[in-house]
Amino acid sequence: MTHNLNTPLTTHYDVRRDEAGHRYLHPLVLGFDLTRIPLLNKGTAFTSEERQTLGLDGLLAPQVDSLDDLVTRLYADYTKLQDPLEKHVFLRGVQDRNEVLFYALLSRHVEEMLPIVYTPTVGLAVQKFSQIYRVPRGLTLSTLNIERAEQALANVPLNDVRIIVATDSSAILGIGDQGFGGMAISIGKLSLYTVAGGVGPDKTLPVELDVGTGRQDLIDDPSYLGVKHKRLTGEEYLRFVDRFVEATLERYPKAIIQWEDFSRDAAFTVLERYRKVVPSFNDDIQGTGAVVLSGVLNACRIKGERLRDQKIVLSGAGAGGIGVTDALRRGLIRDGLSDAEARARLFVLDSGGLLLSDRKLDEYKRAYAHDPATLGFEYEGKAPDLLATVKGAGATVLIGLSGIAGTFSEEVVKATLANTPRPLVFPLSNPTANCEALPSDVLNWTDGAAIVATGSPFDPVELNGQTYPVGQGNNAFIFPGLGFGCILARVREITDEMVLEAAYALAAYTERHYPERIYPPVSELSAASIEVAAAVIKQALKDGVAAEFGVRDLSDEALLERVRGKFWVPKYLPFKLG
Numbered sequence: 001m002t003h004n005l006n007t008p009l010t011t012h013y014d015v016r017r018d019e020a021g022h023r024y025l026h027p028l029v030l031g032f033d034l035t036r037i038p039l040l041n042k043g044t045a046f047t048s049e050e051r052q053t054l055g056l057d058g059l060l061a062p063q064v065d066s067l068d069d070l071v072t073r074l075y076a077d078y079t080k081l082q083d084p085l086e087k088h089v090f091l092r093g094v095q096d097r098n099e100v101l102f103y104a105l106l107s108r109h110v111e112e113m114l115p116i117v118y119t120p121t122v123g124l125a126v127q128k129f130s131q132i133y134r135v136p137r138g139l140t141l142s143t144l145n146i147e148r149a150e151q152a153l154a155n156v157p158l159n160d161v162r163i164i165v166a167t168d169s170s171a172i173l174g175i176g177d178q179g180f181g182g183m184a185i186s187i188g189k190l191s192l193y194t195v196a197g198g199v200g201p202d203k204t205l206p207v208e209l210d211v212g213t214g215r216q217d218l219i220d221d222p223s224y225l226g227v228k229h230k231r232l233t234g235e236e237y238l239r240f241v242d243r244f245v246e247a248t249l250e251r252y253p254k255a256i257i258q259w260e261d262f263s264r265d266a267a268f269t270v271l272e273r274y275r276k277v278v279p280s281f282n283d284d285i286q287g288t289g290a291v292v293l294s295g296v297l298n299a300c301r302i303k304g305e306r307l308r309d310q311k312i313v314l315s316g317a318g319a320g321g322i323g324v325t326d327a328l329r330r331g332l333i334r335d336g337l338s339d340a341e342a343r344a345r346l347f348v349l350d351s352g353g354l355l356l357s358d359r360k361l362d363e364y365k366r367a368y369a370h371d372p373a374t375l376g377f378e379y380e381g382k383a384p385d386l387l388a389t390v391k392g393a394g395a396t397v398l399i400g401l402s403g404i405a406g407t408f409s410e411e412v413v414k415a416t417l418a419n420t421p422r423p424l425v426f427p428l429s430n431p432t433a434n435c436e437a438l439p440s441d442v443l444n445w446t447d448g449a450a451i452v453a454t455g456s457p458f459d460p461v462e463l464n465g466q467t468y469p470v471g472q473g474n475n476a477f478i479f480p481g482l483g484f485g486c487i488l489a490r491v492r493e494i495t496d497e498m499v500l501e502a503a504y505a506l507a508a509y510t511e512r513h514y515p516e517r518i519y520p521p522v523s524e525l526s527a528a529s530i531e532v533a534a535a536v537i538k539q540a541l542k543d544g545v546a547a548e549f550g551v552r553d554l555s556d557e558a559l560l561e562r563v564r565g566k567f568w569v570p571k572y573l574p575f576k577l578g
């Protein structure tokens with residue numbers, strides 16, 4: 001038996017449900033209180049019968065609406081707003097009042113609203129989180145309550161959480177340490193799990209691990225809502241995260257953890273420390289790795305070349321940069337190269353220039369450092385910079401994960417164009433202001449020859465009478481499907497091979513449905529995620545880590561059908577009193 005996620009919501013307030021799909025509520029959850037529980041509230045869509053049996057008579061406007069009516073009404077209000085942060089606050093307000101309605105609205109307008117609930121506007125929401133904070137959502141563990149982690153988890157009114165997004169806010173997008181504000185990222189990522197990854201909102205839990213902040217301006221800000229002291233480090237930090245993991249395993253033994261926006265060293269340490277303890281993955285390392293591999297594969301297909309013939313330069317050697325390098329290395333090996341041959345095609349730079357074995361480097365960077373003696377080109381100073389590396393290595397692919405705007409200058413992009421008729425240029429840093437280059441500039445500098453993808457959404461570029469859509473190379477194309485597949489298969493562990501299969505599944509989906517593109521349009525997020533989930537389940541079965549979904553002999557189509565059947569869709573279910 002598999003767990004059907006396409007069921008009524010499971011909360012503290014449910015007693016049981018019957019075959020006809022009625023939800024029976026706890027008799028104490030009645031009347032006014034019911035309208036204050038976002039997972040249960042239906043607003044004016046409570047039926048006349050429900051109003052009478054649930055103690056709501058006289059409390060609501062006389063008109064009985066359908067979910068559709070409510071979506072139409074709210075959308076009309078939404079379109080009157082101009083400012084992206086205002087729109088974000090508006091949608092978060094809907095989410096905090098009425099979650100089914102929020103997801104109905106979001107799924108009807110995914111392409112328009114994704115940039116508001118997610119990147120790039122979520123970056124602003126993170127920065128302003130203390131100011132826009134209204135009501136509680138998710139779980140916040142801080143240095144004030146970590147010793148009571150079990151009790152804190154017991155207070156969460158959800159009985160069956162399957163996916164947690166947890167951040168310590170140390171490296172949010174490209175905007176750095178954000179203290180308590182990082183909670184907005186956990187919330188935003190989980191909205192995608194529901195709208196794109198089919199996981200019911202009652203199965204999701206955003207978590208903020210508030211271990212303090214390195215930002216004195218936040219500590220000094222009277223309106224800042226996080227704990228006001230320096231970040232925990234070393235053993236104290238790990239002990240904090242240990243407490244979170246232990247308490248989570250006890251309360252939600254079926255949950256998967258997605259680590260999000262941990263700064264570089266913590267990202268690798270935390271991933272390795274827990275990946276065999278609890279099924280977990282790091283989105284910035286692994287999700288980004290998979291999404292970039294997928295886009296590069298499709299760009300090579302469009303160019304009529306092979307991955308193994310590319311020379312790849314990556315600017316940024318943090319969680320994203322090293323994660324992507326690792327995924328590309330695996331892709332190059334799958335395309336027939338040895339490990340050494342694959343490494344010889346990958347050139348990674350941090351703020352000090354190209355990673356070289358004679359430089360003093362953090363451990364996680366060492367694996368991709370080149371020996372200056374075998375590098376094959378000359379350079380000045382301690383290490384070549386980006387331009388020298390692009391020229392010296394003969395780069396055909398340029399990937400930006402540095403968080404530093406403008407690093408892909410005209411000179412750098414033109415130097416890449418000198419190596420290949422169609423360079424791949426992926427300025428992937430978020431949010432928009434941190435992007436390494438504007439797609440319109442890259443296309444102008446290369447006269448339309450570059451194949452471009454960005455991390456944040458950009459409008460299509462018009463050039464010489466042609467329209468170039470800009471692919472969104474964002475891990476949003478991977479994590480919802482990866483997590484959904486892991487949940488359905490009840491995996492014990494998330495293997496690197498499962499993540500790799502997610503990349504190939506996204507590439508295959510794109511090739512099949514959008515052969516001229518490197519990523520599908522964002523409107524296809526859920527369709528793409530279903531294929532990613534199916535591929536992940538298949539690989540989990542092969543790797544022997546799937547506790548459920550034990551049917552091995554399903555055809556690919558039957559597997560997809562099964563995954564589709566588990567996809568949670570927003571609708572109001574009839575309530576009865578338990």
Ligand SMILES: NC(=O)c1ccc[n+]([C@@H]2O[C@H](COP(=O)([O-])OP(=O)(O)OC[C@H]3O[C@@H](n4cnc5c(N)ncnc54)[C@H](O)[C@@H]3O)[C@@H](O)[C@H]2O)c1
Nearest residue numbers: 173174264317318319320350351402403429430455474475
């Ligand atoms: N598109 C996506 O899906 C996606 C996914 C993950 C991260 N990102 C983006 O990538 C950026 C980095 O994120 P991260 O989590 O890896 O951060 P991180 O802090 O772990 O790493 C940043 C890296 O950039 C390097 N760097 C700094 N200045 C540089 C410069 N001038 N030239 C070259 N390298 C430089 C640093 O040395 C570090 O290695 C962020 O803007 C983030 O939004 C995008």
Ligand SMILES: O=C(O)C[C@H](O)C(=O)O
Nearest residue numbers: 119172173284430474475
């Ligand atoms: O959050 C995103 O949009 C992608 C990625 O996880 C990032 O940190 O930039």
Ligand SMILES: [Mn+2]
Nearest residue numbers: 173260261284
């Ligand atoms: Mn991230």
